[in-house]
Amino acid sequence: MRGEERLKQTTAPGTLIPYVADLISISILGAMLAVPCLFIPLNNPDYGWKHNLNYFVLYQFGVSVVYMLGSYNRLSHMCRRDVMVSESSGKPVFTNMWGLNFRSFAVGLLAACTSCCILAFLGFLCDTWVARSYQMIYACPLVSTIIDVIFILLIPKEERCGAVAGFLANQSAFCGIPTFVIFFPIAIKIYMPSLCAAVIPVFVFPIMGNLMHDRVEKLLMKELEQVDFECSFMDSGVPVHLEAMICISEMMLFPGAETVVVLAAIVVCELLQRIYDLRTLLNAMNATSANSSYTAISTTEAPPPELGSRRRRIAMVFSGEDDKAQARARAMELSPEAYAETYMRGVVQLTTLACPLLFVILTYIITVRGNRQYYYVYECLDEEQEFVAVQFAAITLAFQVCFFIMDISFLMYHHTADAFLLLFQSFVKHNRASIACSIAFVCAVFTSCFLIKHDGLAMLEGLVRNCDLESARAAHLKTADDGTFMDGLFPMDH
DSSP states (O other), X not given: OOHHHHHHHXXXXXXXXXXXXXXXXXXXXXXXXXXXXXXXXXXXXXXXXXXXXXXXXXXXXXXXXXXXXXXXXXXXXXXXXXXXXXXXXXXXXXXXXXXXXHHHHHHHHHHHHHHHHHHHHHHHXXXXXXXXXXXXXXXXXXXXXXXXXXXXXXXXXXXXXXXXXXXXHHHHHHHHHHHHHHHHHHHHHTTSOTTGGGHIIIIIHHHHHHHHHHHHHHHHHHHHHHTTOOOOTTTTSHHHHHHHHHHHHHHTTSTTOOSTHHHHHHHHHHHHHHHHHHHHHHHHHHSOOTTOSOOSOOSSSOOOHHXXXXXXXXXXXXXXXXXXXXXXXXXXXXXXXXXXXXXXXXXXXXXXXXXXXXXXXXXXXXXXXTOGGGBHHHHTOOHHHHHHHHHHHHHHHHHHHHHHHHHHXXXXXXXXXXXXXXXXXXXXXXXXXXXXXXHHHHHHIIIIITTBGGGOOGGGXXXXXXXXXXXXXXXXOEEOTTSOEEOSSSOOOO
């Protein structure tokens, strides 16, 4: 749905409190999706396949469901064709059948079960070599592609063809390949001195983020045009996926961080990026539609009294019908570039607030619920190191809240905050499930899936090279009912 059409239909109030409520609700929903898998009790991967059925049957199924929900919500926005596109392309109008119905449930269950079965079969082949078999991690792109291609069952029969199947597979790669690429700097950080690790958030992540965003946008829009699907890049849900990856990747630099330099690098880099983005947003909002009678920003004349008065500032929190109508009228006259920039700034605010919060929650659960010894990055963290990682994430979250206040204050000063809030709230109302599922999946992948020993990334053993394994064993030691001392990593004879 285009921004103009969404604004005509939206019931979003365009005020600050509902906007904050949207951010909180999406964070809570993302946590509810990502957390359950972490409560599943695991076992030493070296014990073999039959002793790790919890992982292959329950854990993998749970992660597959989270991915499927995020992916299918994205695809439901992309795989459709409206009247306007139909008239220009000569192809019939159609919508997909994804929603709260039996067909969606059956197709989603089929996709999740297929994914789980493939990974379980590979685990069966690897057996006691699961932790050292790269087949497990290499299978993930194949599994995600299969899940996405199964979405074709939710498209009308007359639209099912090789071109559409190819599009589904390609868009899966546009989301999957960046996920693996952005994880590479995190793995490299293992072998870097603490001060050198600060280079990653300052230079590596911004460059990679911008390159991936631009490249993926061009490729995805080209694919959409080839199959005549009507969807903007923002509505595709892919920007949320990419931004969440960058944000949670920054959080993953904190475990094992021995210096505050990494934290300072992330905060300073984010501040500079926000300032640049705000200027870009204001320039875009100033370039209104050609037929517009309203200029979003006026640098030579003061705004009308009803827009610049104290009443207008109060209306940012408690708006009346007149305020909503004025905000909607101004938003309707913005250019397409302003729509895109507005949505992107809202996505950045959302992900930078949600990801640190989810990182703290997921890290706490992994390290407290007894599965930490099965994760490379958490195995050797003592309580002090865990506290430092969580503390850095909490400080980052506090700075992000300050940046959020700075963004809104800046927009209020330029009398564009109400249009910004209205636009992004209308976007969230139509994409809430897609946003929450994408954030949940990305957070689960980077805090758990990429770091769990069952996934075969044995190269991450470098994370524990400098670890006191004897201390780790003592911390994780458990006593069985029969009196046998047993540790998930280090079996010992009584």
